[in-house]
Every structure is written in C-alpha cells, then in structure tokens.
Amino acid sequence: MVKCCSTKCGKNVTKKCPGLQCGKCGKWMHASCIPITTEQLNALCGTEAVEWKCKTCNPQYKNKRISAILPDPEDDDNTDTEQVILMKDSCSEDFLRQLRSDIRDAIKDEIQRTLKYYSDKIDDYQKKLDDYEVKVKSMENQNKDLQNKYTNIQLKCNSMEQKLNQIEQTQLESKIEICGVEKKENENTTEIAKKIAQVLQVNCDDVTGAYRKERRAPAALQRGPASIIVTLKAGQRDCWLTTARTRTITGHDLGHPEESRIFLREALTPATAFLLWKAKSELKKDDKYKYVWCKGGNVLVRKHDQARIQTIRSEHDVEKLLKVNG
CATH class of the missing domain: 1.20.5 (Single alpha-helices involved in coiled-coils or other helix-helix interfaces)
Known part of the structure; x- marks a missing residue:
C-alpha cells in the first residue's frame, strides 16, 4: 500500500480514497489533498498526453505516464x-x-x-x-x-x-443757603446771617432764624464747610439773592481770617441739589451747555445766549440732552 505524501495526511491511498502519483518524484497524494475532484482524476488518467506533478517537482522533468489508483465504479x-x-x-x-x-x-x-x-x-x-x-x-x-x-x-x-x-x-421758598462760611466754636448762625445782610445792605430784620446744615455724606467726601440755612420774611428771598449777585463776599467781611469766597443761593431739597450737581457735571462738560442754574426750585439749562431755556425735572432729562448732543 502507498501512502499520501501530504504533510497533513499520511494515510494510505486506496480505491475509496483515490490519488495520483507525481510524474517526477513518484510520490503519491490523495485527490482530495491536491485537491481535485473524482471526475478530474478520471479525466487525467484517461488522457496519455497529460501528466501530473507535485508542487515541489521541476516542471521540465520528462513526462511519464500518470499512475493513479482510481475508485471502483x-x-x-x-x-x-x-x-x-x-x-x-x-x-x-x-x-x-x-x-x-x-x-x-x-x-x-x-x-x-x-x-x-x-x-x-x-x-x-x-x-x-x-x-x-x-x-x-x-x-x-x-x-x-x-x-x-x-x-x-x-x-x-x-x-x-x-x-x-x-x-x-x-416749603423752602423763604429760605436761602449761605455757602463757604467756616465753622467756628460757639458760633451764632443768626448773627452771621445778619452780618451778611449788613454787607449786602439789606434789612437785617428780614432774618427770622438760621442753622448750620447737617452733612449726611462721609467726612472723606465732604467738600468745604457745611452751609447755613437762613429763614427770611416772606417775599424777601429774591431781594437778597439779586443783591448778592452784585457783591463779592469773603470771610474778611465777617471778621474771619479766611479769604475764601462766600456766596448765597436758594435753599434746595437734597433731590434738587443732586439734580443741579448732576446737570452741571454732565452738561457743562466739554462746553455742551453754557448755562446751568437753579431758579425757583427748578433746574434750568441754556446751550448758548440765543438758545431757549430748558427745564430739567429728572436724571432722565439729563440723559436725553446728552444723547441729543452726543
């Protein structure tokens, strides 16, 4: 009995497991190990001019007759x-x-x-x-x-x-505010107001009372001495303010050594005073408006001498004017 030379097989070549012999080296291999079908095996054996050689053999080796073990039909x-x-x-x-x-x-x-x-x-x-x-x-x-x-x-x-x-x-229409008077110990604000009246050459009896205004802002933010609020007889406020515009008053006029200027203005509520400050700081910047003042408790502005006078009633009015002139 001959055995299949395939490294994976090594079993006998029989009729039930047919195979071919290499025409060069003479080794046998099962048809299923080559692999070829039974019909192809029969065709190879039935043709004399055709030989089969294994993969390791030289293809130029002289042809030999194919030897095969075929299955029994x-x-x-x-x-x-x-x-x-x-x-x-x-x-x-x-x-x-x-x-x-x-x-x-x-x-x-x-x-x-x-x-x-x-x-x-x-x-x-x-x-x-x-x-x-x-x-x-x-x-x-x-x-x-x-x-x-x-x-x-x-x-x-x-x-x-x-x-x-x-x-x-x-309620403040009969009151004026005196600014720039240095505060002294045991001062008499009413007497200070009457000295101002003498300097202005107005009736001292117009003064019915006076007091130093309280400062609400912290000391670090305060600028200058607190002003004096003077209560006048009805109808005398405008006379005092008009006369004060024609005179320059300093501390010397009151017998004080200071040369700082003293001026008079309307007594304003905190809201009106803030609105006046706001209008001056914003509208007079870069000469947007030439005049900003307060009269009769109303904040007024004027862009130039020929322009109409406008009333500022709130911060919103200030912002509107800034946008118009922006």
Missing part, C-alpha cells in the same frame, strides 16, 4: 460515500441558506424595533419641545406685560417723587 460503498457527502453538502448549503435568512430577518426585525423606538422617542421629544415653546411664548408675553407695568409704575413713581420734591421745595 461498481464499488457501492464508494458511491454511497459520495452520495452521503453530496447530501451533507446539500444539507449544509440549505442550513447555511436558512441561517443567513434567519439572521437577515432577525437583523431586520431588530432594526425595525430600534427605528420604532427612536421614532417614538423623537415624537415624544417633539411634543415636549412644542409644549416648551408654548410655555416660553407665554412667559415672554408675561415678561412684556411685567415690563410695561414696571415702566408705568416707574413713571408714576418718578412723577410722585417730582411732586413730593416740589412740595418740599415750596
């Missing part, structure tokens, strides 16, 4: 074996075909379920998004309403503050 066992193999191959192909089909169906079902799941999720999210958009729109409308109400309340509040300030300012 009448061998029932071999036929049955081939039929069994064919049946197994057929069954395997059917099984693989069915397996592939089942896998495709399973994948298709899983993809469809996944798509359905995410489609439902997207629909849920879209519904929630629509609800949120409705809520946001409603909140935007509510916010606009609140802003409008706030604006109206702010306007009313500003109007009420202006009216209250006017009432307070009216």
Whole structure:
C-alpha cells in the first residue's frame, strides 16, 4: 500500500480514497489533498498526453505516464460515500441558506424595533419641545406685560417723587443757603446771617432764624464747610439773592481770617441739589451747555445766549440732552 505524501495526511491511498502519483518524484497524494475532484482524476488518467506533478517537482522533468489508483465504479460503498457527502453538502448549503435568512430577518426585525423606538422617542421629544415653546411664548408675553407695568409704575413713581420734591421745595421758598462760611466754636448762625445782610445792605430784620446744615455724606467726601440755612420774611428771598449777585463776599467781611469766597443761593431739597450737581457735571462738560442754574426750585439749562431755556425735572432729562448732543 502507498501512502499520501501530504504533510497533513499520511494515510494510505486506496480505491475509496483515490490519488495520483507525481510524474517526477513518484510520490503519491490523495485527490482530495491536491485537491481535485473524482471526475478530474478520471479525466487525467484517461488522457496519455497529460501528466501530473507535485508542487515541489521541476516542471521540465520528462513526462511519464500518470499512475493513479482510481475508485471502483461498481464499488457501492464508494458511491454511497459520495452520495452521503453530496447530501451533507446539500444539507449544509440549505442550513447555511436558512441561517443567513434567519439572521437577515432577525437583523431586520431588530432594526425595525430600534427605528420604532427612536421614532417614538423623537415624537415624544417633539411634543415636549412644542409644549416648551408654548410655555416660553407665554412667559415672554408675561415678561412684556411685567415690563410695561414696571415702566408705568416707574413713571408714576418718578412723577410722585417730582411732586413730593416740589412740595418740599415750596416749603423752602423763604429760605436761602449761605455757602463757604467756616465753622467756628460757639458760633451764632443768626448773627452771621445778619452780618451778611449788613454787607449786602439789606434789612437785617428780614432774618427770622438760621442753622448750620447737617452733612449726611462721609467726612472723606465732604467738600468745604457745611452751609447755613437762613429763614427770611416772606417775599424777601429774591431781594437778597439779586443783591448778592452784585457783591463779592469773603470771610474778611465777617471778621474771619479766611479769604475764601462766600456766596448765597436758594435753599434746595437734597433731590434738587443732586439734580443741579448732576446737570452741571454732565452738561457743562466739554462746553455742551453754557448755562446751568437753579431758579425757583427748578433746574434750568441754556446751550448758548440765543438758545431757549430748558427745564430739567429728572436724571432722565439729563440723559436725553446728552444723547441729543452726543
């Protein structure tokens, strides 16, 4: 018996396991190890002009007659074996075909379920998004309403503050403010006011009372001494202020060693005083407005000598004028 020279085989070559002999080295190999089919094996053996050589042999070696061990055509066992193999191959192909089909169906079902799941999720999210958009729109409308109400309340509040300030300012219409007088120990503010009257050559009896104004700002922010508030007889305020514009008063006029200037102005409420300061610091900057003053408790501005006089009632008016002249 000859054996197959294949390194993976080494079994005998028989009729049930047919094979070929190499035309050069003479070694045998099973047809299934080459590999070739039984029909190809029969065709090689039936043709004298054709030889077979193994892979390791020189292809230019002189041809020899192919030696082969062929299966017996009448061998029932071999036929049955081939039929069994064919049946197994057929069954395997059917099984693989069915397996592939089942896998495709399973994948298709899983993809469809996944798509359905995410489609439902997207629909849920879209519904929630629509609800949120409705809520946001409603909140935007509510916010606009609140802003409008706030604006109206702010306007009313500003109007009420202006009216209250006017009432307070009216209560000061008989009072003047003397600024620049240095504070002394045991000073008599009424006597200081009467000395100012003598300098101005107005009636000293117009003074009905006087007091040093309290300073609310911290000491580090205070500029100059606190002013003196003088209460005059009704109708005398304008006379004092008009006369004061024609005279220059210093500390020497009061018997003080200081040469600092002393001047008179209307007594103003804190709100009016702040508004006057705001208008001067903002509007007179860079010569935007030439004149900024206060008369009768009203803050007035004038851009130049030929311009009309405008009244400043709030900080908003100052901002409007700044924008116009920006």
